[in-house]
Amino acid sequence: xxxxxxxxxxxxxxxxxxxxxxxxxxxxxxxxxxxxxxxxxxxxxxxxxxxxxxxxxxxxxxxxxxxxxxxxxxxxxxxxxxxxxxxxxxxxxxxxxxxxxxxxxxxxxxxxxxxxxxxxxxxxxxxxxxxxxxxxxxxxxxxxxxxxxxxxxxxxxxxxxxxxxxxxxxxxxxxxxxxxxxxxxxxxxxxxxxxxxxxxxxxxxxxxxxxxxxxxxxxxxxxxxxxxxxxx
Ligand SMILES: [Zn+2]
Numbered sequence: 001x002x003x004x005x006x007x008x009x010x011x012x013x014x015x016x017x018x019x020x021x022x023x024x025x026x027x028x029x030x031x032x033x034x035x036x037x038x039x040x041x042x043x044x045x046x047x048x049x050x051x052x053x054x055x056x057x058x059x060x061x062x063x064x065x066x067x068x069x070x071x072x073x074x075x076x077x078x079x080x081x082x083x084x085x086x087x088x089x090x091x092x093x094x095x096x097x098x099x100x101x102x103x104x105x106x107x108x109x110x111x112x113x114x115x116x117x118x119x120x121x122x123x124x125x126x127x128x129x130x131x132x133x134x135x136x137x138x139x140x141x142x143x144x145x146x147x148x149x150x151x152x153x154x155x156x157x158x159x160x161x162x163x164x165x166x167x168x169x170x171x172x173x174x175x176x177x178x179x180x181x182x183x184x185x186x187x188x189x190x191x192x193x194x195x196x197x198x199x200x201x202x203x204x205x206x207x208x209x210x211x212x213x214x215x216x217x218x219x220x221x222x223x224x225x226x227x228x229x230x231x232x
Contacts, residue, residue: 001175005081005136006054024093025110028074041110042122045094048072048180049135050104057158057168058142062103064174065096068137069105071177077109078181081136088121091180107180125182134181140173 021043022036051062060068072094076087094107111118124130144151146162151169160167 001138001140002142003136003138003178004058004171005134005181006049006058021093021108021110024108025090028090028092030074036112040114041112042118043108043110044125045106045108046133046182047097047099047104047106048091048133049137050099050102052100052102053166053168057166058171059145059168060171060174064171065103065105068174068177069094069096069107071137071174072105072107072135072180075177076179077111078179080183081134081179081181083179087179088115088117088182109180130182132183134183136178136181137171138175138178139171140175142169143172144169 022038025032025036025041049060049065049068051060051065053059072091075091077089077091078085078087089109089111091107091109094105096103097106098104111121113119115121142151143149144154144156145168146156146165147154151158156162156167158167158169
């Protein structure tokens with residue numbers, strides 16, 4: 001199983017609160033213990049992941065997006081992937097929306113106004129200081145777009161042209177959505193994928209890597225600029 005964090009600029013949007021929101025929240029796997037009313041919560045929505053090829057040539061299959069949205073239902077929303085902290089919000093419901101010719105899961109998320117930092121979070125979102133969303137998910141196989149094999153085993157290199165075909169890989173066997181995070185633009189160096197498990201190192205075979213300290217932790221990431229220059 002591979003674990004990846006995938007970041008991209010998001011579109012945070014106001015969404016009219018409806019009675020359906022509250023019924024979806026009540027239907028979450030671990031529903032709120034208290035009965036929430038309209039006036040108790042803030043609700044927004046955001047593009048969290050889509051079927052465009054990402055900065056490291058990974059891509060969700062369009063046919064998997066509905067399942068990805070279902071897996072996001074009930075997942076916690078964090079700031080900056082800080083899994084030691086309490087979630088600031090929770091994803092629920094949502095839809096598949098199109099943007100620039102691609103499809104994106106666009107879950108809604110809510111947070112309680114009674115939380116002491118609820119207003120700070122709302123201001124960060126609504127004034128556009130938080131501009132990127134990042135999804136942490138697990139999947140089974142990075143499948144080569146050229147030959148269908150596990151890209152760690154085949155001869156093809158992601159990002160390389162084979163005839164008129166750009167080699168990328170599919171996130172096949174998406175298994176879990178661990179959380180979604182809101183991040184400040186540029187706060188994750190090498191925006192794209194940060195591989196956080198040893199297994200995932202092989203996904204980015206043959207690429208120059210850099211070690212980055214972020215939030216007190218060390219991450220290994222692909223040097224995107226270096227890589228792009230060398231392949232053009
Ligand atoms: Zn291949």
